[in-house]
Amino acid sequence: MWKSALCRVVLIDDTDYPGFCRVILNRHEPEMTDLAVNERQAMMRVVFAVESALRHLINPDKINLASLGNVTPHVHWHVIPRWREDRCFPNPIWGLAQRTDVALPAKIDLSILRKALAEQLGEPIVSRERSFP
Amino acid sequence: MWKSALCRVVLIDDTDYPGFCRVILNRHEPEMTDLAVNERQAMMRVVFAVESALRHLINPDKINLASLGNVTPHVHWHVIPRWREDRCFPNPIWGLAQRTDVALPAKIDLSILRKALAEQLGEPIVSRERSFP
DSSP states (O other), rough: OEESSSEEEEEOOOTHHHHHTEEEEESSSSSSSGHHHHHHHHHHHHHHHHHHHHHHHHHSEEEEEOOOSSSSSSSSSEEEEOOOOSSTTTTTTSSSSOOOOOOOOOOHHHHHHHHHHHHHHHOOOOTTTOOOO | EEEEEEEEEOOOOOOTTTTTTTEEEESSSSSGGSSOHHHHHHHHHHHHHHHHHHHHOOOSSSSEEEEOOOOOOEEEEEEEEEEETTTSTOOTTTTTOOSEEEEEOOOOOOHHHHHHHHHHOOOOOOOOOHOOO
């Protein structure tokens, strides 16, 4: 959805949590405090830009932010829109499911999300793979 | 453990997760993007100071950071030291327990944690309750 020299924003294809994004550090570091102070700020600016874009686009009941990395100790942030009627609410998405067969009405328009991030963060850098004709 | 005009750091008395702290916004707002940009930065600076202090003091295998607020939609950050042999690892602490009867050796010295936070963040403000003789 967006990319800088520091990190990238990826939309997770999770039907239980439409709009679920990850902000992933490009280089490898396990913890936020392994980054320089200005890099931490830059990364959180991206996390909050995603939160802001999702709130405007799909208006969830809550946003959950988390940097865990127990399985993959590489800095990445989960930005998870939550609805009162979603699969696990009010539990974290890693907790016990509260209901089944949930189909949330929220639809993510990829081009609108990309545009909302570029407006807040500037144009993304184009990755080498994508610049191939 | 520490307090400013914006937020406060509280040590949670959780024997399963020694060193578990919360950083709690003083005024009421549900989401990080409800704060001004400089307030978000100031709050994250406190979160990262707690992470840094805990890494130095008790050297956990991983730090988990999370701002969820599904039950209490008031901005607060969980800063959770994790060990490979803790109750739920590698699951989030809200996920399924993996083992029982865990007693982690990490001990938190309150005065050392307070000092580590003050060194990074400056002296805490003294709350009115505490200033009573």
